[in-house]
Amino acid sequence: MKKSILGLFLLLSTGLVSAQTSVGIRGGIASSTYNYLPTAGTRGVEVPGIGGPTFAFVFEHFNSKNAGIEVNIQYLPSGFKQTTDDEDNPLTNETQLDYLKIPVLSSFYIGKSGRFQIKLGPHFGYLLSAKDIIREFEGTNPPELPTFGGADDDPSKIMYGLTAGAGISKLFGKSTLAAEARFAFDFTNPDAQERVFDMNFTTLEFTLAYLFQIKDKRKPN
Template identity: 30%
Template sequence: MRNYLALFVFLIPFSLRAQLEIGFRVGVNMSEINVDKIVANPLDFSDHKGIQLSGIFNFQLSKSLALQPELAFVQKGFKYAMEGGDYQEFLSNYFELPVLGELGVPLGNKLQIFVDAGPSLSYLLSAKESIFNADLNELSTSDIDFDLRKEFERLDYGLNFGGGFSLRFGRSRLRFDARYNVGLNEILTIDTTQAAYKLAKNKVTNFSIGYTYILLGKIKKKKDD
């Protein structure tokens, strides 16, 4: 946490002199948990689909390098098969703060491709669990009380890797991103009659479309040869 705050302080002077774009991202998540299996008969885990809504603050530090903090609402989760054909599903709602470094390569005046990477810090706002039968009919659902369910760790942190392309239209820009998040903190301990797991960590693949607008600074145009 201290290292995360130190990164912000270090980058503030550079950000104040940069071109600033603000905007949003809307996307779909495919999330699951990475577990350390410690017994012979593992549970059958599968991924969970959710949404992601992000506010974007893109600081263009140079022609090719940008710093992009985001404020995001992120749905993560997982599901696993139970005995008798039923399965249990967990849905977790996070507030997330990624800080990404972005390297872009312009291909003409409008098109740019980019790659990005950086850390993220997440806080678990709420969660619920549901049980479905083999015909996908919901049998029960309930909100999770974190005061009673001590196996949930509410703070998570991880690394993000991604890329995409964008199209510039005057001061506006459309973005198309793909991103992979690797959780580094243990977020859950599961003990069942089928198996026991420890060191459960989030893994999320995200696809999104976004829009940004140049709020401060001039539009950087490519010079004609």
């Protein structure tokens, strides 16, 4: 996996140097919220998610004025924490799902050295690990979310959805510092065994990024 990520990093860096291109890192905090339909025709249930630190390699390429593309190779922590309604003795189920996420975003900005940016595009990814941290109840009505990290579980590995972001950035010579908020809707249903009728989740991220310009497109004389 590490060799694959490094190979993709080098490939993108090499292929994007024909115009203004920057590479760097992005890091911050991510949190998730899960929604699921226990069975067909039942009411949807919202479950608080869990999250944590997220980080990514960033490739930013502008080949026209104020518009370009950004690709990230990102580690995204996710998961859910479901609790019973018993106020005297609440029970908890908690599951952690960690993904390798690759957003491919159209990027637009206004401003010169100080910029306001908006980004939008699809994302794809792969489930790196699934772990049931705590499991204290089962057999509720409506049915609770199932386990995903057990020996007999076979969660879906593929993730896909849409990501949107907005933020501000400041240029210092060839360096850029950026602060950004992102919201993503993921169509992924990790349950491949049809134990719940449908399932998806949303993710909110707050991050800082440092980019360094490796190529600047030169105007012809």
